[in-house]
């Protein structure tokens with residue numbers, strides 16, 4: 001007895017675990033379908049208990065034999081699956097093999113070494129065969145259609161790694177036999193079927209087996225696969241078919257491969273993948289090409305230097321850059337001719353400054369900017385380092401997101417039609433009477449009336465005229481640039497956004513224009529009720545003709561905050577017949593980095609909308625409201641009227657003086673002293689006249705009357721301004737109803753936000769104007785005078801209306817009022 005057999009019998013007698021490789025059958029609950037199978041039922045060991053862990057090849061080999069005898073199902077499976085390692089040269093197997101030859105022609109394959117039986121479904125043959133890494137060859141385009149299909153089990157290859165009794169020799173033999181004639185699979189199957197049980201059979205079993213074989217050989221029809229399958233139960237058959245199908249598929253796949261046959265037709269390719277893409281080894285050298293491309297420009301000039309040799313040096317010479325190594329002006333020699341480039345006036349000034357005369361040595365310690373430096377010294381004024389050097393904004397400043405910029409006024413809705421209907425300043429076309437020496441300075445009638453000079457109304461011309469602030473502003477900002485614009489948006493800690501200067505401004509110099517949509521009061525009310533009802537900030541400003549500028553969509557000036565001690569003021573000017581609003585520097589210069597503010601004179605219209613002022617000025621009023629109303633004086637007695645009139649006349653004098661002094665000016669004319677001596681004249685004539693009327697309120701009626709005489713303005717003005725005498729000028733101004741009208745407008749607007757004495761400024765002038773008013777008009781004025789100090793109807797309506805408009809800032813009037821108020825209270 002061979003060791004194998006002994007082990008087999010021992011295992012059998014001890015109820016050794018059933019063949020785990022045939023667990024397709026043995027582990028199932030399939031009822032016995034054959035006598036042999038019924039033997040297993042007699043066994044004390046259940047099928048489940050017979051189960052053995054997969055992978056124990058020794059036990060498996062032993063149990064294989066036992067199981068093969070006990071379970072017919074397993075036999076059937078075994079008839080297909082080779083028992084790898086089963087030697088064909090054993091007598092029993094040889095005998096059985098002989099029997100099987102009656103079903104299939106004898107071929108060399110039938111005589112090769114028998115292999116141990118292994119249940120195919122358990123193994124991943126492709127994996128074990130080492131072909132799994134190649135994937136399915138079919139899908140890679142192998143031509144397999146014309147190949148013969150083999151039903152050879154891949155188990156035959158598995159035998160290579162088996163530790164069972166199959167020798168390497170037999171395995172090799174088997175493999176080679178399969179490779180030689182793969183077509184005889186069926187023969188081998190049948191021979192295996194016979195050989196397998198014979199390998200591990202006990203003598204009794206062998207006897208039984210031989211008896212069965214003998215039966216078949218004695219005339220009983222040979223068992224075919226179909227027959228065997230038919231003898232299986234339902235489950236057994238299913239299991240079998242499953243195994244068969246799997247095996248067939250695997251075998252089919254394997255048989256088509258050269259690897260299976262041990263034929264290496266192609267070398268194994270190790271592919272490279274990078275970033276999910278196949279990297280063709282042949283193209284591996286491409287990446288350097290890209291580098292080469294980058295390097296190309298550097299390489300190209302090498303072969304080409306010869307042709308452009310002559311051109312290149314010229315270009316290079318032009319582009320030579322001088323680097324300063326010692327400071328801003330290092331490397332620049334001071335001009336030896338110190339007078340070079342200076343104007344005659346500068347030369348004269350320099351001649352009076354011996355300390356600036358050249359000493360013969362060039363000052364290299366801290367050379368001033370050439371020419372400019374010397375000019376600065378001659379002029380003797382301070383200078384500042386560039387703003388970006390001394391006071392830059394910290395980076396990352398938040399910027400307003402919902403701001404839509406608009407640099408020109410635009411009429412919206414009914415405003416345009418309304419504007420056309422009402423008389424406006426286009427009617428005023430008279431030229432000023434300034435001389436070139438005056439240069440449209442303080443005495444310019446246009447300036448006094450807040451009309452900007454242009455080609456149609458200026459007697460001096462663009463070169464010498466100093467009353468063209470808006471034109472200069474446009475010129476300055478046209479090219480753009482931070483310094484030219486001169487302002488920038490900042491985020492304040494407690495008042496939202498604000499504006500600060502990023503350059504210096506002279507006193508009274510124009511800074512920026514306030515633009516937006518021009519709307520009617522009705523539209524303003526509508527917007528306040530609907531559009532802006534939840535807003536915290538309002539950008540509405542009273543404009544002209546009872547219209548409003550809504551800068552919600554507007555210029556950067558809308559971000560200027562309020563201060564009770566402002567450094568700017570908002571003033572309305574008439575430019576080419578159109579009213580325009582702009583922010584001007586106040587009475588002092590503004591330094592770089594200062595926040596720009598003006599007095600809103602905010603009219604909240606309701607206590608609910610009063611906002612707390614956070615300007616921090618020592619004279620802060622506490623709220624964003626109008627300046628506190630003066631205590632209303634008791635109505636003066638009739639006998640006091642003349643006395644009061646005298647006082648008012650004096651106040652009027654001061655007001656006019658302030659008005660003229662307070663006219664906004666561009667920086668160029670800021671240094672000039674105002675030459676208007678109107679107050680005296682007014683005092684002399686206007687006061688007399690007005691004194692006779694003697695009441696501030698009388699002017700209201702006068703203003704209404706004077707409206708009608710607008711058409712006479714140019715005549716009056718021209719005639720009056722023919723003289724250079726200040727007194728005459730003022731007299732003319734006094735007579736000029738346009739002036740009166742203008743100021744009366746100011747008064748009206750003032751009333752809107754400041755229903756108080758401040759309007760007396762307008763009254764004074766109006767009173768002067770009433771001198772020329774028709775008697776009946778005077779009467780009207782007198783009647784008005786007798787009335788209480790209630791404003792005109794239109795004013796009353798505006799002020800008393802329960803308008804939700806909260807943010808209206810009457811800037812132009814505010815400006816006037818500021819001037820007037822200061823004088824009236826001084």
Ligand SMILES: C[S@@+](CC[C@H](N)C(=O)[O-])C[C@H]1O[C@@H](n2cnc3c(N)ncnc32)[C@H](O)[C@@H]1O
Nearest residue numbers: 495496497537538558559560561562613614615
């Ligand atoms: C025309 S906006 C000025 C720009 C505004 N700060 C912004 O962020 O858009 C007017 C609003 O600014 C705020 N404001 C301006 N000056 C202020 C001040 N001195 N104190 C408190 N709030 C002020 C108020 O909310 C006011 O309604």
